[in-house]
Every structure is written in structure tokens, then in C-alpha cells.
Amino acid sequence: MADTQLVWLRQDLRLADQPAFAAAAVAGPVLALYVLDDETPGEWKIGGAQRWWLHGSLASLANELEARGGALTLRRGRSAEIVAQVAEESGAAAIHATRHYEPWWVGAERELGERLTLHEGDVLHEPSDIRSGSGGAFKIYGPYYRTLESHLPPPEPEPAPRKLTAPGKLPPSDRLEDWELLPTRPNWATGFDVWEPGEAGALKHLKRFAAEAEHYANRRDLPAEVGTSNLSAHLHHGEISPRQVWHGVGAGSGDKFRRELAWRDFSRSVILADPDMGTREQRPLALPHRTGKQAESDFAAWSKGYTGYPLVDAGMRQLWVTGWMHNRARLVTSSFLVKHLLLDWRRGAQWFWDTLVDADYANNSQNWQWIAGTGFDSQPFYRIMAPLAQSERFGAAEYIRRWVPELKQLPDADIHDPWGRRVAPAGYPEPLVGHRDGRERALRAFRKARGGG
Template sequence: MTQPSILWLRQDLRLHDQPALVAAAHEGPVVPVYVLDDDAPGEWRIGGAQRWWLHHSLSTLDAALRAKHSRLILRRGDAVSILTALMEETGASRIHAIRHYEPWWRDAEKKLGDRLELHDGNHLVRLEDLTTGSGTPFKMFSSFWKALQSQLPPADPFPVPHAIPAPAHWPMSDELAEWTLLPTRPDWSTGFDKDWTPGETEALAKAKDWSDDVAAYDRRRNLPSEEGTSRLSPHLHHGEISPRAIYHALGDTRDAGAFLRELAWRDFTSGVLLALPKYGEVNGRPKYDALPWRKDAEAKRDLQAWQQGRTGYPIVDAGMRQLWASGWMHNRVRMIAASFLVKHLLIDWRKGERWYWDCLVDADYGNNAVNWQWIAGTGVDANMFGRIMAPLSQSGKFDAADYIREWVPELRDLTDATIHDPDDSGVRPNDYPAKLIGHREARERALAAAATLR
């Protein structure tokens, strides 16, 4: 019998547009494997919200494989060691996988050497083909976007293979429940089931439905009280759907420009990791290493208030409570909440990045890092530090009243005119906190801190 191939799955938990699976099935028997490797990422081991999603995604993927007379093998530990041992155990001749750009996965791919055949499938186009004139990855999005557009549309997605040949003997597999990916006591995920259905089937259905709404995306995406975004981000992060499958699901993309830029931004952040692998830890602009972040006991209390949605700024608090309850936050509010932590509270962006990493079901290393450094002004392509978002005016501008009522029930009875700033209106309920700091005072403190770098 033909030697089997191992299909190494990571953040590509799908059968549709899965080039590594197609290549492996073309060669012969396939052993699909997911390795839960908490050591390779180190401090970037996947967070609690992602683990909840991963449990359900792995379960649905195994069911889809079994419908094709295959199955998913689960192993836990060092991915390189486990895959090497599985090759010996199964007699596999090769490992097929989709290319990843997180530094720990690039290191693992390098260690596997010529035993591993990599395929491109988690981005619109192959990132190594998008470089500057000097052959280096782009660090500016505008230039990246211009170069990417010249290579669109992306290749057509691969269909699901008609058959996935099985090996003569299946290796042993862990039981998914043994991994305890789901929270136990306390179970903070009780709201997740209401908002999310992980898995490839749901991802493909969402993409199809989104094609009917994408034309209104540019108008509605900044309105947190409306359902104006695709909510595809966690499906994309876990690889339950590919970006090019989404692109082609949109059909005529002339009205999808704003949304396509968001897909492109996701690819861009992976490209930044090619140039700067430690971007999640190190300022893109070294001069900000000397910024005097607040680190005292009061700053720690302010950080905790921000995490709990108790800052006294309703739009910020609504976002942070939505994040905790659902594992997701509206994109406009993500920016407002992040800016508030960095500029109003003068707390290191990395503190917020780590909180999002643990709480977001779509927490992506590259996207999370680039977005935080953009807001903080510390990145290679970033907003200026002195540009400070005003959360109170942003709340009114983007009509967030109903959004606040949903997530901050203490303010539910306030009018549209007073709910954005109940302190200033003199109607703040006793059970809602006063502002941690006034906007003008916070702005002056942030600008004074930035002035020390000149």
C-alpha cells in the first residue's frame, strides 16, 4: 500500500480550499493531525477564549473528516517531536501543511526541514510574492495594498476532495475532552454559545450571507449599535474559511472595496511578522522604548478598571464588557478602548494587547500586535501618538446609545443625549463609576509624556 502522508493542521481547520489536504490526498492515504503545542509559542500560547473556540472547531472538523471516512488525530506536546514520531509510527513519507507566519511556527517549519511540504492557503496571495523594490516585506499598508491589488483576484478556492484515503492503521489519538479547553469553574463562556457557532459549515454560510450585506459595510461598520460587520474574523483566525474563499463568495467586488481593504490589512499584518517577528513584544519605533508609562499601584487599579469595564466612560465600558461576555468586540470600539488605555491611562500598549489576546476568540498574533501599535503610535505604520481619540464624542458621533444600553445596564434608562457622558450631564447613577480621569487632563498628561521623547 502507498505510504501515507501526514496533514498537519494548525489555524487552517477546514476541508474547503485546503491545498495541503488536496496535495496529501493526491499522493495517497492521509493522516490528519492537530498538535496542541503550548510550549512553542511560549507566552503566546493561545488564550482562554481561543481555546473555547478551538474545542468546538476541532470537534466539527473531526465530524466532517469522519463523513469522508477519515478522522482527526489529536496529540499534545512539542509539535516537531510529535510529528517526527508520527512519521516513524505510520511510515509516512511526507508532512503537508499550510504555511504560517507566527515566529514560533516558522521556527517549527524550519526544524522539520525537507520532511515538510508547505502550501499557501491562509492569505489572498502568497506573501513572499508581495515585496518592495528591494525585495523586503512591506511595512506600510498603503504600498502593500497597491501591490496586492495588482495580483487580485486571488486563485479560485480548491473544492473539498471527493475522497480522503485512509491509512491501513490509524495511530492513537487523545480524547478532545482530556485537553480541558473549555472553562470549568467559573464558566465565563456562558454567553459565547449565544453569539457563536464555530466550524467550517457556519463560516461558509456566513460568507454567503455576507455577500448580500457587504455593499453597506463602509456605511455601517462604525456603528456599534448595528450589526454592520461580517463577524467572520474568528472563523478566519482559526482557518475555518480562507480569505480567497470569502473573496470569491462576494461575487462582484465593486461594492466591497472597504471590506476588501480589511481582508488585505489582515494579510499585511502577517507580512509585518516576516520583517519583524517580535512585533508583539517590541516597539516598531525604538524611540518609544523611553516613553514613561505609568506602572504604580494606581496604574494597576486603572488597568483592572479598564479590564472590568468600570472606567466611567460608557463607550469604553460597553466594549470591555462585550469582550468579556462574548469573546469579541466591535471594531470601532476596539480602537476606542485601546486608545483609552494607552492615551488616557498612559498604560503600556502591551498590557492591553495581552488582555485582548486572552479574551478575543479572534486574537491573531500579527493583527493584534499591528493594531495595538497603530493605536499606540509605536508601530512602523502607525497613528501619531499625539492623535488622541475622544471617547465621549466618538460615542455620540457613531450613535452608540443602544450599544451602551445593551452592555452597561446601569445606564439603560438614560436618554440618548445623556448616556454618552452621564457625569457631565449630572445623571450618573450611583452604581456606575465616575470617570477615572477627565478627557482634557488625560490628553495633557499623554502629550507631556510624549514630549519627554523629543
């Protein structure tokens, strides 16, 4: 009888193209373990929206494992301690896991030491292999991608094991319901029913997007269109692999999207170079961020979508209701917070961390630092998005009507700037700050930070 193989699951909740499962299934009976760990990540424990998604994803995975003869064990606590404990309880001969790049997971992997066998499955290609001529990590995406191209395409994804054998005796397991991952009082996630967590849901989105990928370059920036892949949460939770997505979209029509997928690899490379990028500015600006009562009131209005800027409000309300926001709206809402409101980007990043179903430490931190002009690879701070012009340029009228219903009667010519057009309905808030005033305030702060007075 072969010895038990323990598979430690984290953000890799799938069976297809899952090298840890594949290696374990060949070696012996498979014991799958997920640990709900709020201790190891510290301040980066998963937020409320991710917890909602995790419940559905684990329920789906448990069903898939059972259908193939396997089983899922659930425990709660510090990952390294629990994994070692379950390995001892089950007499596991080996521990398998997908390599992850968040600093807390790197630490947990190191703590488990030689008992742990790591497999590549979270990226297109191992980021530590992508090095500059001097041997260091790339800090700019362009040269990173050009080097990554020499390792592409990635290998074809592997199918899920058709049959798994569970150990004769399973260790005790928590009940998923007892973790209370789903909100109840109140249930703020009623709008999350647009999602289908789990491997099956991921494959549905991939199939839908693959048929439309040829339009991605033209539609991706249009909030009113279904032009993005909607795969970000599935990728974050590991319900589908980057290799599956790469090959699934096909050559040619999906080239633009594939470059965006490679940005995900790049962000993992960056957190290996700078594990603290979620809080530490990579190129510090030392901006005099606003604080005090009015700043707090402005942040509250931004977070709930009551800024007086229709595209900003639509994006923030979509986030609150569904746990997701269109990419163009993410750019505009984050720029508005950091520049028009002159608030610390870390506050916005933390809000996204708690409210996004796809909140990913590497991507979230990298993208906020890109907006704030503080990242290794970022736009300059003085490039300030004009939210009214962005709304009109990217045809956001129907998007605004859906998420800001008090404006739904306005025609396209007025809906992007109802206050400027003097047609704002009663009850719609006045802008927190005028575009020109907010822009000039941000530029004064930038000059001050640069020592220009």
C-alpha cells in the same frame, strides 16, 4: 497501496480550499494531525478564549473528516517533535501543512526541514512575494496594497475533497475532552454561545455578510449595527480561507471590505520583517508609562469595563462576555488605555490575547502598535481619540444600553456622557480621568519622551 500522507493542522481547520488536504488526498491515504502545543509558542501559547473556540472547531472538523472517510488524530507536546514522531509511527511518505507566519511556526517548519511540504492557504497571496523596489518588505500599507493588487484577484477557492481514505491503522490519539479546553469552574464562556465554531459556522457568516456587504463601508464603524463580517475568528482558526471570503463577498459592493481583508496579509508581511513585533516597538517612543497601585487599579477597571466612559465600558464588557469586540470599540478602548490611562500598550495586547476568540498574533500586535504610535504604519501618538465624542459620532447608544445595563434608561442625548450631563445613575463609576486631563497628561508624556521636557 499508496503511502500515507500526513497533514499537520494548525490555524487551518477546514477541508474546503485547504491545499494541504487537497495535495495529500491525491497522493494517498490521509492522516490528519492536530498538536496542542503550549511549548513552541512560549509566551504566545493560545489564550483562554481561543481554547474555547478550538474545542468546538476541532469537534466540527473531526465530524467532517469522519463523514468523508477520514479521521483526526490529536496529540499534545512540541509540534516538530510530535509531527516527526507520528510520521514515523504511521510510515508517512510525506508531511503536508499550510504555511504560517508566526515566528514560532516558522521555527517549527524549519525544524522539520525537507520532510515538510508547505502549501499556501492562509493569505490572499504569499507575502514574501510582495516587495518594494529595493527588494525589502513594505512597512506601509498603501504601497503594499498597490503592489498586492497586481496579484489579485486570488485564484478561485477549491472545493473540499468529496472522499478521503484513512490509513488502515491509525496511531493512538488523545481524547479532545481530556484536553479540558472548555472552562468549567467557573464557566465564564456562557455568553460565547453566540458563536458556532467550525467550517459550517464560517460559511453561514459569509453567506449572511455577502448579502449585506454593500452596506459595509457605511455600517462598519457603528457598534450598534451588525455591519461587520463577524468572520475574524473563523479566519484566524482557518475555518474559512481568505480566498473564499474574497470571492464570497463579490465585486463592487465588497471592495472596502476586501481592502480590510488585505490588511491581514499586510500584518503577516510585517511579522516576517519583525517577528518580535508583539513585544518590541518598531518605532520606540520610550514613554514614561504609569506604574504603581493606582495604575494597577485603573488597568483592572479598564479590563472589566468600569472606567466611567460608556463606550469604553460597553466594549470591554462585550469582550468579557462574548470573547469579541466591535472594531470601533476596539479602537476606542485601546486608545483609552494607552493614552488616557498612559499604560503600556503591551498590557492591553496581552489582555486581548487571552480574551479574544480571534486573537491573532499579527493583527493584534499590528493594531496595538498602530494605536500606540509605535508601529511601522501607525497613527501619531498625539492623535488622541475622544471616547465621549466617538460614542456620539458613531451612534453607540443602543450598544451601550445592551452592554452597560445600568445606563439603559438614559436617553440618547445623555447616555454618551452621563457624568458630564449630571445624570449618572447610582453605582455607575465616575470617570477614571477626565478627558481633558488624560489628554494633557498623555501629551506631556509624549513631549518628555521626545526630549521636550
